[in-house]
Amino acid sequence: MDDAQKLKVELDAVMRVSKKTGVEFCTARELMPKLGYETWENFQGIIEKALKACEESGLTPSHHFRETTKMVEIGSGATRSVTDYFLTKHAAHLVAMNGDPSKPEIAFAQMYFSAQTLKQ
Numbered sequence: 001m002d003d004a005q006k007l008k009v010e011l012d013a014v015m016r017v018s019k020k021t022g023v024e025f026c027t028a029r030e031l032m033p034k035l036g037y038e039t040w041e042n043f044q045g046i047i048e049k050a051l052k053a054c055e056e057s058g059l060t061p062s063h064h065f066r067e068t069t070k071m072v073e074i075g076s077g078a079t080r081s082v083t084d085y086f087l088t089k090h091a092a093h094l095v096a097m098n099g100d101p102s103k104p105e106i107a108f109a110q111m112y113f114s115a116q117t118l119k120q
Contacts, residue, residue, distance in 0.1 A: 003104070003108075004108055007034065007105060007108050007109070007112070008108075008112060010034050011034055011109060011112055014026040014027075014030040014031055014034060015089060015092070023088055024088065024089040025086050025087060025088050025089065026086075026087055026089075026092055027068075027070075027084050027085065027086060027087065028043065028047055028084055028085040028087055028095070029070070029082075029084045031087065031092055031095065034105065034109070035095070035096060035099055035103065035105050035106055035109055036099075036100075036103035036104070036105035036106060037099075037103075040082070040083075044083075046095055046098050046099050046100075047065070047085060047095060049098040050065070050091065050094035050095045050097070050098045051065050053094050053097070053098060054090075054091065054094055059090075063088070064087065064088040064090050064091035064094075065085050065086075065087060065088075065091050066085060066086040067083065067084075067085055068083075068084050068085065068086055069081045069082065069083060069084065070082060070084050089113075092113065093113035093114075096109035096110050096112075096113050097110055097113070
């Protein structure tokens with residue numbers, strides 16, 4: 001399996017469908033490493049750009065980006081709360097479109113989400 005096929009499988013794997021609403025979504029922290037980002041601080045800036053793009057296009061950002069928190073284990077075995085987002089597939093697409101295109105994962109994700117949009 002080549003790198004593009006592997007990334008497609010990984011992107012498909014993080015997307016799931018809400019049983020309650022039928023909306024396809026993923027979490028930002030699941031998507032982050034698939035797009036080649038290693039730190040939340042860098043990725044959060046991309047999310048903020050995507051939120052702005054959503055708002056400027058006339059959509060309601062809260063319909064596509066839902067801020068949440070989750071508990072993560074830290075080195076000592078203790079846990080702490082961190083920010084995360086539930087992202088609709090459209091929001092995930094906007095995140096990819098606002099990412100660093102010099103990252104091969106972003107370049108592929110941009111093509112992946114564009115192809116998904118065209119299918120719909």
